[in-house]
Amino acid sequence: MEAFQNAIIEYKDQIEMFSGVPRFSDVGVIFLDSVDMKLGMTPSPMACLDAIKAYLPELVLKKAQELVDEVGAMNPIIAGDPNSVEAYVTKKKVKDTASAGLEEYGNRQSYIRSLVNVMDDNAWVPGDQVKALMRMMKDTLASCETNVALADGKEEEETKKFSAYVTEEIPKALKKLGEVREQ
Numbered sequence: 001m002e003a004f005q006n007a008i009i010e011y012k013d014q015i016e017m018f019s020g021v022p023r024f025s026d027v028g029v030i031f032l033d034s035v036d037m038k039l040g041m042t043p044s045p046m047a048c049l050d051a052i053k054a055y056l057p058e059l060v061l062k063k064a065q066e067l068v069d070e071v072g073a074m075n076p077i078i079a080g081d082p083n084s085v086e087a088y089v090t091k092k093k094v095k096d097t098a099s100a101g102l103e104e105y106g107n108r109q110s111y112i113r114s115l116v117n118v119m120d121d122n123a124w125v126p127g128d129q130v131k132a133l134m135r136m137m138k139d140t141l142a143s144c145e146t147n148v149a150l151a152d153g154k155e156e157e158e159t160k161k162f163s164a165y166v167t168e169e170i171p172k173a174l175k176k177l178g179e180v181r182e183q
Helices: 002-019 035-042 046-080 085-121 128-182
Strands: 024-027 030-033
Touching: 002 046, 002 085, 030 035, 046 085, 046 128, 085 128
Parallel strands: none
Antiparallel strands: 024 030
């Protein structure tokens, strides 16, 4: 993040420094056009600034979409009501993964917000797609936190329910296993 901010400041300073150079200058037998000189500089501060301006929304979209996809895939599983032992085990694993990752998800969201803040600080309009994805990311993460809290609250009840089911099924499975061994 600091690299973007520092580069933007540096390029803006260079552009400001060059703004003091007159556009046209007559130097003896040579007539100079400073616009061509400024554009021909490698790297051109204006071109670099334009590249950052174009890249930041793409980076925001990429990072936000990755986060939304990752957390969004977990939300229905965590919020679901399992109807089998396998579904409960899956829900528990996904809930535990989400719970352990909440801080990381928040850090990733903060990084993405800071990229948008860099755009805002430079009066670069982020675009409707970025704005929509930022709202979606915020809602997805809020849902994840809510779903994890609700799943934590229902965990004891669900554990009792499915452990009773497993306890009932073990004698049946052992009986079938014994019958198979006898054959």
